[in-house]
Amino acid sequence: MxxxxxxxxxxxxxxxxxxxxxxxxxxxxxxxxxxxxxxxxxxxxxxxxxxxxxxxxxxxxxxxxxxxxxVAPRPEQISDYLRTSLDLLAVDARITVDQLLEIRDLLEVPATGLAALRRSESDLADLRATLFDPAALEPEQMYEPNKRFHAVLLQASGNPLVEVVARPVFQLLDERFLRGRAPGRFWHEVDRDHREILAYVEAGDEEGAREAAHAHLGRLRPTYLSIDRTR
CATH class of the missing domain: 1.10.10.10 (Winged helix-like DNA-binding domain superfamily/Winged helix DNA-binding domain)
Known part of the structure; x- marks a missing residue:
């Protein structure tokens, strides 16, 4: 045509x-x-x-x-456009949870290393503010601080393009495969991992931060896959 x-x-x-x-x-x-x-x-x-x-x-x-x-496009507009496209691909089964986890690892692990090198005191304060006690909160109360932790890490990388590309992937995984469906122990693991990542970022340890972020995403994988199988 x-x-x-x-x-x-x-x-x-x-x-x-x-x-x-x-x-x-x-x-x-x-x-x-x-x-x-x-x-x-x-x-x-x-x-x-x-x-x-x-x-x-x-x-x-x-x-x-x-x-x-x-117009001069804003980063959030680009992220929204990518998010919509990823949603459509996921609905059409042309993108799997494994593929989403792979791209998240490729983006967030280096970004966490950069955050260890470039973070400001304000970034560290924002990261600390996202920490929570899993024993004191309901699962739905932990979703937002969890999302905020990763958003601040991306921001602290000092590269706005990383934020633009990584944020939609994280949001799709977290909202489609996680919200309200993760077991209680999952949030205890998330809390432990976040505190470990923060410690490396505070210390300016790029390699330690990268390794902790990679290990964290690896530990998330079984939960995402389990939830995906029951969708």
């Missing part, structure tokens, strides 16, 4: 944006200009602009000074 005209137009505009012809904050040519330049109807132009807006590449403002402007 031939590509619809609005998709072809959107693809060309996207390429021009990526090439830097239109930079964040620039206004795209108005609808009549785009219609004339590409030899398409204004309705085709509007559909193309709507497609680019849905991809967070442009924002359309109304009014005298309005128009379609190139």
């Amino acid at each position: 031939p590509t619809p005209a609005y998709q072809s137009l959107a693809a060309d505009l996207r390429d021009r944006i990526m090439a830097g012809e239109f930079r964040p904050g620039d206004r795209l040519p108005v609808e009549p200009e785009l219609s004339a330049a590409y030899g398409v109807s204004r309705s085709t132009v509007r559909e193309a602009l709507r497609l680019l807006a849905s991809q967070n590449l442009i924002a359309t403002l109304r009014g005298v000074s309005g128009g379609s402007f190139v």
